[in-house]
Amino acid sequence: MTTLRYTKEHEWVRLEGGIAVVGITEHAQDALGDVVFVELPEPGRQVDDGEAIAVVESVKAASDVYAPLAGRITESNQAIIDDPALVNRDSAGEGWFFKMALADEAAFHALLDEAAYTALLETL
């Protein structure tokens, strides 16, 4: 069973032992340009599906990052606070933004799969 899903807001979500790891996609980091600052949610915070909970800033502009699902933040990635360029270098791996415990794991499976996200990118 695949554990990787995507959102229309260009986030990826990976389910790892009940915890969802969230980052922004290659498309998003490329569109943003060089990332210079990120603001991440506090662990412990309850978030709603679609709530703007993080900020990623490039040289030119700031963008919101949204909670892909409802749940509770368990961890934020200090590595990208210390080295924002990591988001550009490794958006799918080390450049993850935050981890969360999901309110409803079924909702994860309802997110876009790889094929659906690829199709979305082709419409842009």
Added chain:
Amino acid sequence: MTDNPTKTTPLDALHRELGAKMVPFAGYSMPVQYPAGVLTEHLHCRQHAALFDVSHMGQASIHGPGAAAALERLVPGDMQGLAPWRQKYTLLTLESGGIMDDLMVANLGAHAKNGDRLFLVVNASRKHIDLPHIAAHLPPGLHLEHDDDRALLALQGPAAASVMATLAPELAALPFMGVASITLAGAACLASRSGYTGEDGFEISIPAAQAEAVARLLLAQPGVMPAGLGARDSLRLEAGLCLYGNDIDETTNPVEAALMWTIPKRRRAEANFIGAAPILAALAAGPARKRVGILPEGRAPARGHTPILDDAGTAVGEITSGGFGPSLNAPCAMGYVRTDLAIPGTPASPRRPALSLLVRGKPLPARVTATPFVPHRYVR
């Protein structure tokens, strides 16, 4: 009514060939960055040399006897004292004392037949206002030509001079704000030793048909990288240089904009330029607000329109330009602050006013500082 189609510069095909990300700016399709990205382009400029296409800007010439004196009606700078083959930064002023545009004026010497020749470079976003205004105010015998058949390139960085040394050796001796006629790739060009980055460099005006050849020649030189408008903005912000429409506009006068250095004693005494009375009155009374540099204490950038608050949370100003400074490796900004709080300080100074910036609803501490954030390296 159809929309005005987006204009392109003579280098449009080259930008696309180089993989530029194109964006609309002042009615033109312009490269905001190339594949290297804004950060790399910015850093490369300060370390070596970067080439910018700024052909969207307005280039124009005033021909005729007494051109400098005539222009002094419209600008508060010393045009009559501008020596041949020298350039000055000045302002077009409004009756209100506000600023219509900032611009460069170069003296290209006198011609036996045609009188004086002044060469102007104005902002792309304002040329449709500036040029008719200037033309309308020229007395008989003087003519304004819009040189819209010319491209403009800026080669900026500490290596710019050595790049030009093999191509146009006469530029080595050109002082900062000097102007010279040179030949590049067989094209008759006009070069000034100036720019918008705080670094040494040249702005080069080229006939449109030959611009691509000149650009390719410059890009072929070792160490030259193309750079777009994204890097151009971060470079000028670090250099503390105003962007018309952000830091100066029709509602800002030169006193509060900290640009009185462009108005010498003679011009203040004569007070014979548009807007002289309100500008001199503002100077005498002292302005209510001043343009200053602002450094957020943390890592979060504060962008244009960010409110500036005092320690009681009262709004005392606004950021007009802000972002991340790649060479500074920190956010930086410019804005207007109530004059009594517009005092540069240091964290150690107890007299420093405590200011904060309202970013995403939270007050982030910041301090007023002198500009530039990155020292200028003009070759004087």
